Amino acid sequence: MNRRTLLGLAAGAFALPARAQTLDxxxxxxxxxxxxxxxxxxxxxxxxxxxxxxxxxxxxxxxxxxxxxxxxxxxxxxxxxxxxxxxxxxxxxxxxxxxxxxxxxxxxxxxxxxxxxxYAPYILAVHPSVPARNAAELVAYAKANPQRVNIGHAGIGVGNHLTGLLVAQHWGADLTQVPYRGGAAALTAVAAGEAQMIINGATATAPFCKQGTLRAIAVTGPARLADFPDVPTFAELGWPAAQSGxxxxxxxxxxxxxxxxxxxxxxxxxxxxxxxxxxxxxxxxxxxxxxxxxxxxxxxxxxxxxxxxxxxxxxxxxx
Structure with a gap:
């Protein structure tokens, strides 16, 4: 192998990182x-x-x-x-x-x-038709109406579905889990009254709560949300999955x-x-x-x- 070939190989080797970073x-x-x-x-x-x-x-x-x-x-x-x-x-x-x-x-x-x-915390929200304005009233309502409270989520096995399972177990309530094709579809369904409850990312859910289409009951994460200062965190309520989102x-x-x-x-x-x-x-x-x-x-x-x-x-x- 001659000197020119070796120099060419070396130049090619040094050029690899640059090519590896190119979007063309x-x-x-x-x-x-x-x-x-x-x-x-x-x-x-x-x-x-x-x-x-x-x-x-x-x-x-x-x-x-x-x-x-x-x-x-x-x-x-x-x-x-x-x-x-x-x-x-x-x-x-x-x-x-x-x-x-x-x-x-x-x-x-x-x-x-x-x-x-x-990271966006989850908001647990309900349709306005649900006769519960705070966490204690929601838990009591869910326990008094087994399988009659539908909780919409973004699909079986996704984070908000698993969080909903943990919350229902903690409450001792029998909620009906209803999967949809993503969080947006679940939000639309709960806002329309097709399901009564949802746990979903604040980024997508907060606008519905601000408009009054949904009612925020609790939030995950380390602190209350600035836009919902009266809505307690899961941690304050002693609920599981407090840092999920x-x-x-x-x-x-x-x-x-x-x-x-x-x-x-x-x-x-x-x-x-x-x-x-x-x-x-x-x-x-x-x-x-x-x-x-x-x-x-x-x-x-x-x-x-x-x-x-x-x-x-x-x-x-x-x-």
């Missing part, structure tokens, strides 16, 4: 839930800024079904080049390995955490080069910090949790174990 065509953000939910709201909020950062159009694509797994599988089987991303409630994604015996993808192998985005994050195909993952994480975190975006996130009742890939992976691994325990305790399987 439109980027697709796959949201595995219907339009109008927290993931969809966040994806469409970030898309314009990311279009500028990436230098190419960012397109939001909704691929619904199987509690988010259809969209996740699409990204898991995409090219590992950073052009197809998954924006999802990652606490819901974390339940998949314990819920499904035969997932079409391996969460730890086929999806690479890029960055966490936000919707944790939104972005993942890429599992074999995406680390240089590309880091580039995506940097650009997305910068988009989250744009003042108009940051203000909008705060107004939606969410907290910016954007962070690097390593801390996101550590969080996700721990979350998988936490929800596996809940799934086992409730004997939930989806095969």
């Amino acid at each position: 065509r439109p980027v697709r953000i796959v949201v595995p839930f219907a339009p109008g939910g927290t993931s969809d709201i966040l994806a469409r909020l970030l898309a314009p800024t990311l279009t500028q950062s990436f230098g190419h159009n960012v397109v939001v694509e909704n691929r619904t079904g199987a509690g988010g797994n259809i969209g996740a599988d699409l990204v898991a089987k995409s090219a590992p080049d950073g052009h197809t991303l998954l924006l999802i409630d990652v606490s819901t994604l974390a339940t998949a390995p314990s819920l499904y015996a035969r997932l079409p993808f391996d969460l730890k192998r086929d999806l690479a955490p890029v960055t966490m985005l936000i 919707t944790w939104q994050g972005v993942l890429a195909q599992g074999a995406t080069p680390p240089a590309m993952v880091n580039r995506l994480a940097t650009d997305i975190r910068a988009a989250m910090a744009v003042p108009a975006t940051a203000e909008r996130i705060t107004a939606l009742g969410a907290v910016n949790k954007a962070e690097g890939p390593d801390s996101f992976r550590t969080w996700l691994d721990a979350e998988i174990e936490v929800w596996a325990g809940v799934v086992r305790a409730n004997n939930i399987r989806l095969d």
Whole structure:
């Protein structure tokens, strides 16, 4: 091998990281839930800024079904080049390995955490027809009407479904769990009186409560929400799953080069910090949790174990 060949190989080796970070065509953000939910709201909020950062159009694509797994599988089987991303409630994604015996993808192998985005607490809300204006009255009503209180949720096995199971057990109430195709569909159903109760992310649920279409009874998270100062937290009430909520994050195909993952994480975190975006996130009742890939992976691994325990305790399987 001559000197020119060796120099050429060396130059190629040093050029690899740069090529690995290049976005040369439109980027697709796959949201595995219907339009109008927290993931969809966040994806469409970030898309314009990311279009500028990436230098190419960012397109939001909704691929619904199987509690988010259809969209996740699409990204898991995409090219590992950073052009197809998954924006999802990652606490819901974390339940998949314990819920499904035969997932079409391996969460730890086929999806690479890029960055966490936000944490938004859940709001437990009821339709105005429910004769309960506070937590104590709701618990009493639910216990006095077994199987007559329908609680809508975003799909079997997702985070708000499991939180609802834990709350019902704690109350000693027999609620009828009603799955919908995503949080937006569940919200619409409860607002229409098709179901009487919902536990759902504050980002999507708060507007319904402000309009009076739903009545907020309690919230998860470390503190009361500024827009609902009279609504107590689960922790204040002594309810379980007090810190549950919707944790939104972005993942890429599992074999995406680390240089590309880091580039995506940097650009997305910068988009989250744009003042108009940051203000909008705060107004939606969410907290910016954007962070690097390593801390996101550590969080996700721990979350998988936490929800596996809940799934086992409730004997939930989806095969």
